[in-house]
Amino acid sequence: MSTTVRPPCASPEVDPDVFFPDSPEQYALARSLCEGCPLRAACLAEARETGTTDGVWGGVLLERGVVVAVKRRPGRPRKVAVAA
Numbered sequence: 001m002s003t004t005v006r007p008p009c010a011s012p013e014v015d016p017d018v019f020f021p022d023s024p025e026q027y028a029l030a031r032s033l034c035e036g037c038p039l040r041a042a043c044l045a046e047a048r049e050t051g052t053t054d055g056v057w058g059g060v061l062l063e064r065g066v067v068v069a070v071k072r073r074p075g076r077p078r079k080v081a082v083a084a
C-alpha cells in the first residue's frame, strides 16, 4: 500500500494566490502553510532546478529568481528612514 502525501497548498480550501503574495500578510500565511509540509525541501529544490523565478516554494519567497526575506508592499520605497 502506498501513501500519497498531500501538501497543504493542494487543499481546495487554500487560495493559491497566497503563494504569489502581494502583501506581507499573504506571505506570512503561505509560510505558515509550508512550515509543516513534508515536501518542503523537495518543493524548493524543484523550483530552483526548473528555474522558477517567483512565488513561495518550500516556505521561501522568490522574486525574480532571488530569495527575499521580507515581502514588501507594492510602491516606491521611502527615501527617509522612519522610526519604529
Ligand code: SF4
Pocket (backbone or CB within 6 Å): 007, 008, 009, 010, 019, 033, 034, 037, 038, 039, 040, 041, 043, 044, 056, 057, 058, 059
Ligand atoms: S512546501 Fe511546497 S508543496 Fe509544501 S505547502 Fe509549501 S508550496 Fe506546497
